[in-house]
Amino acid sequence: MTITVNWAAIDKDPRFQALHKRKTTFLWGLMIFSLIYYFLLPIGAAYFPELFKTKVWGAMNFGILFALSEFVVAWAVAFIYTHRANREFDAMVADIVRDAELIR
Structure with missing residues (x-):
């Protein structure tokens, strides 16, 4: 059986266009935040080396903690996207798919 869509x-x-607009806007916001946070490390290390050398705990300094926080932020961004997609985007897609299957 061949399925044609x-x-x-x-x-x-219009629902697909609204989904695309909402998702694109949301993803651009996450991407801009991620890029700014990512580039804070090399910019901070270059322009504020004394801050990044500041000892926080034992041999651990602010620069190392900030670099490790990049992983936490990446996981947080993934979690935020997944949560929003599951809660909002998937419901919109399900409506569109259901109606597309009725049209076939």
Whole structure:
């Protein structure tokens, strides 16, 4: 059995356009935040070396902690996206798919 989908109809669906706009806006916000946070490490190390050399605990300094926080932030961004996608985007997609299956 071959399944044919009318992609043009789905693309013109206002719900799909709203989904695409919301998702794109959300992803751009996450990406901008991630890039700013990522580049704070080399910029901070270059322009504020004394801050990054500041001992925090034992041999651990602020620079190492900030570098390790990059992993935490990456996981947090992934969690935030997953949570939002599961809660909001997937419901919108399910409606669009359900109606697309009725059209076939």
